[in-house]
Amino acid sequence: xxxxxxxxxxxxxxxxxxxxxxxxxxxxxxxxxxxxxxxxxxxxxxxxxxxxxxxxxxxxxxxxxxxxxxxxxxxxxxxxxxxxxxxxxxxxxxxxxxxxxxxxxxxxxxxxxxxxxxxxxxxxxxxxxxxxxxxxxxxxxxxxxxxxxxxxxxxxxxxxxxxxxxxxxxxxxxx
Numbered sequence: 001x002x003x004x005x006x007x008x009x010x011x012x013x014x015x016x017x018x019x020x021x022x023x024x025x026x027x028x029x030x031x032x033x034x035x036x037x038x039x040x041x042x043x044x045x046x047x048x049x050x051x052x053x054x055x056x057x058x059x060x061x062x063x064x065x066x067x068x069x070x071x072x073x074x075x076x077x078x079x080x081x082x083x084x085x086x087x088x089x090x091x092x093x094x095x096x097x098x099x100x101x102x103x104x105x106x107x108x109x110x111x112x113x114x115x116x117x118x119x120x121x122x123x124x125x126x127x128x129x130x131x132x133x134x135x136x137x138x139x140x141x142x143x144x145x146x147x148x149x150x151x152x153x154x155x156x157x158x159x160x161x162x163x164x165x166x167x168x169x170x171x172x173x174x175x
Contacts, residue, residue, distance in 0.1 A: 002027065002062075004025075005050065005060075005061055020056070023059070035047075044083060047157045051076065051078050063077075079157065080157045081148045087147075093124070093128055098115040100147060101115070114150055116128060119143075122142035138164040138165045162174070
């Protein structure tokens with residue numbers, strides 16, 4: 001999927017402050033792109049606009065040349081790992097990972113298999129029945145990554161997803 005961001009404008013807060021001003025870029029299908037900038041530069045805000053969590057004032061987000069601004073987040077086919085992980089505290093680790101599959105109508109056994117497969121990929125096999133509150137910060141980040149991958153998204157948006165991991169584990173998760 002090609003992602004295009006064209007002339008995005010966003011203002012936030014009171015008094016209103018311009019956070020994004022005429023931001024444009026294109027990411028080709030299969031590419032890996034990083035957004036770099038100082039704290040408060042608008043990187044997280046831009047990811048929220050692309051995902052549909054935040055509506056921009058001006059400009060457009062396009063997937064494969066088609067505008068998606070009118071689509072709600074759950075219809076965009078994206079995986080998103082938020083900076084603060086946003087795991088569901090009332091669910092087990094497996095339930096958190098399986099949640100996107102449930103939203104897609106996948107059966108209970110298939111959801112559990114997919115969740116266990118992804119927990120193994122992020123080196124958390126055996127953690128499925130744990131409560132989210134029992135996880136370290138790095139473990140929670142890996143659960144959030146597994147959940148973002150669960151529904152096989154067209155693209156993956158990552159907002160500092162590996163900041164709590166040591167260097168070796170960070171390299172493994174990137175792979």
